[in-house]
Amino acid sequence: MVEEFAAPPEIVDHARRFAAEGRTPVTPRLAATVLLLRPTDDTGFEVYVIRRVAAMAFGGRYAFPGGGVDPSDSQADLGIDAAGLADRLATDPQRAQAIICAAAREVFEESGVLLAGPTASTVVGDVSGDDWEAARRALVARDLGFADLLKQRALTLRADLLAPWSRWITPEFEPRRFDTYFFVAALPGGQVTRDVSGEADHTMWIRPADAVARAERGEVAMLPPTIMTLKQVAECADIPAVFAAAADREPAAAVTPTLDLTGTPTFRYG
Secondary structure, eight states: OOEEEEOOHHHHHHHHHHHHHTOOOOOOEEEEEEEEEEEOTTSOEEEEEEEEOTTSTTTTSEEOSEEEOOGGGGGSOOSSOHHHHHHHHTSOHHHHHHHHHHHHHHHHHHHOOOOEESSTTOOOOOOOSHHHHHHHHHHHTTSSOHHHHHHHTTOEEOGGGOEEEEEEEOOTTOSSOEEEEEEEEEOOTTOOOOOOOTTEEEEEEEOHHHHHHHHHTTSSOOOHHHHHHHHHHHTSSSHHHHHHHHHTSOTTSEEOOEEEOSSSOEEEEO
């Protein structure tokens, strides 16, 4: 099935300039993003989204917490055999480790949620205190590496809490491109999200189907990867069903939206 999305004017401009000037595509930067999920009272669930500040790449649009892989991300102890994860992501163990570490680090940096614990079967509780906030700020400033944070606190990254979902690559005409792996994760008990990211000007928990409906009505701005991912998880009845669906997906199969500039410019996926 082919899905179509109206293309924002600024993205259309990028595509037309790229074609007119015969530019060479930039190399996509490796990145990771996470759909953080929490249950609702009626057995359904919500997803956490943030709106990027206007000055950022893709600014003014809602997305999931995430960002580029940092060189230090390959140094964290995952607490599991990276070989299995590498097979799931169709890459080598070191790259797989960097991707999953970046996903966990970005969630902590942008939402204040830490997917780590003192053992391979536990997760830390509340991490909203002043000492944790100081550590989070140090991570953002790159004064502290994520691996160093875990070591200082005697914690192990709970990579098993992050289920690979999909992989999207920014179209070739974009001046900033990302090769982004999408993951799903449940909000750990005892932890809460906090509006702490300087890269966002608004955050909210919302049911996936409601987010899609608002995007289609033009009430909120989202790019195709965000909308499509929300549509996919909205087909699941609850959080366990999301993880069951994730296990059956091919998360390493890269998807790149195409842009048809004839007539009304539209993104096409599928």
